[in-house]
Amino acid sequence: MRRSKKITGILSVLLLCSVLTGCNRQARDKLLRVFIDGVPTEQEEKPVIAGEKEKKETKMKTALPQAPTQFFHQPFLENQCGSCHDTKFSQKIVSQGKELCFSCHDDFAKDKKVVHYPVSEGACGDCHDPHQSPNKFILKKPIPEICFTCHAEEEIRAIPVHEGQNMCTDCHDAHASNEEKLLK
Ligand code: HEC
Ligand code: HEC
Ligand code: HEC
Ligand code: HEC
Ligand code: HEC
Numbered sequence: 475m476r477r478s479k480k481i482t483g484i485l486s487v488l489l490l491c492s493v494l495t496g497c498n499r500q501a502r503d504k505l506l507r508v509f510i511d512g513v514p515t516e517q518e519e520k521p522v523i524a525g526e527k528e529k530k531e532t533k534m535k536t537a538l539p540q541a542p543t544q545f546f547h548q549p550f551l552e553n554q555c556g557s558c559h560d561t562k563f564s565q566k567i568v569s570q571g572k573e574l575c576f577s578c579h580d581d582f583a584k585d586k587k588v589v590h591y592p593v594s595e596g597a598c599g600d601c602h603d604p605h606q607s608p609n610k611f612i613l614k615k616p617i618p619e620i621c622f623t624c625h626a627e628e629e630i631r632a633i634p635v636h637e638g639q640n641m642c643t644d645c646h647d648a649h650a651s652n653e654e655k656l657l658k
Contacts (some may be wrong), residue, residue: 544607545606545607572593583649588654589650601613617640
């Protein structure tokens with residue numbers, strides 16, 4: 475008896491609703507909730523939608539390219555332009571090649587039996603950027619790419635000891651060594 479009364483109640487409310495107010499789904503649900511449990515309220519629906527949106531957003535965020543880490547040469551970062559350039563506003567370099575670099579860094583090539591050719595030429599800038607770079611040690615390209623700018627990759631790969639090797643500096647010193655083949 476009670477149940478049929480309830481159903482009649484629901485039906486009449488629905489009828490009243492649609493006849494009098496032409497109400498939309500949300501209003502109808504609200505009314506129905508008075509009688510039946512489990513009709514999702516607007517608030518209950520929202521988290522599902524918001525959750526999906528959140529998922530999409532984090533997906534988008536991870537798909538976005540990350541800002542690359544930048545490595546700075548300390549005197550550049552500290553605005554000591556004048557230690558390498560005539561003035562902050564002139565691009566003229568105070569001294570050429572390795573003399574410039576060795577005015578602050580120890581001459582690591584001195585007294586070494588084997589000196590890497592570009593180092594002996596003072597061509598530090600073949601591998602290093604004087605200011606900043608997205609690569610460690612302000613290298614112009616990461617290892618091993620920087621090595622392959624001068625050494626043909628196929629030739630290097632053809633040497634058996636190089637099989638599966640990418641971190642060239644695990645075995646070679648990039649500057650100078652007392653061992654053959656710049657081995658450490
Ligand atoms: C450690 C030495 C050093 C310091 C410190 C330094 N520079 Fe340079 N800079 C160089 C060298 C070497 C070059 C030449 C690069 C080349 O020709 O590949 C250069 C080139 C430049 C150029 C030419 C364009 C370019 O980027 O290659 C500008 C502009 C410049 N430097 C501005 C500055 C300013 C501004 C500062 C200070 C905030 C500064 N530099 C600090 C060594 C330095
Ligand atoms: C005015 C002084 C000065 C001059 C000139 C200078 N450097 Fe430096 N350099 C520094 C200091 C300071 C550091 C940070 C401390 C350190 O690693 O010794 C540094 C660090 C470096 C590093 C290591 C960066 C890292 O991320 O670990 C490299 C590579 C380098 N310098 C290369 C050069 C080259 C190549 C030149 C010549 C174009 C040069 N430097 C000239 C002062 C100088
Ligand atoms: C053939 C490429 C190459 C050339 C040319 C080169 N470097 Fe480097 N340099 C490297 C690499 C690679 C590293 C990182 C070393 C490591 O991971 O063991 C490095 C590291 C450094 C460092 C920081 C670590 C250290 O050993 O103190 C300094 C300073 C530096 N180089 C200065 C110079 C100077 C000055 C010159 C020129 C005389 C020069 N480099 C020429 C490849 C080069
Ligand atoms: C700017 C050009 C240049 C770059 C960059 C360069 N090299 Fe070299 N390298 C040379 C030249 C030139 C020689 C001497 C001729 C030769 O043996 O091919 C040489 C020789 C060598 C040798 C043999 C040394 C010997 O005694 O026979 C080794 C090992 C070597 N490089 C390793 C490296 C590694 C590791 C890198 C990357 C960190 C690198 N090179 C990057 C130019 C370069
Ligand atoms: C596991 C240690 C190891 C690693 C890592 C390594 N090498 Fe070598 N490399 C050697 C040895 C050992 C030799 C000497 C081989 C020989 O003479 O047969 C050599 C020789 C060389 C030579 C001289 C070749 C010649 O004709 O004399 C060059 C250039 C060279 N390596 C470059 C590289 C480069 C570039 C990388 C990074 C891709 C690299 N190596 C990684 C051990 C290594």
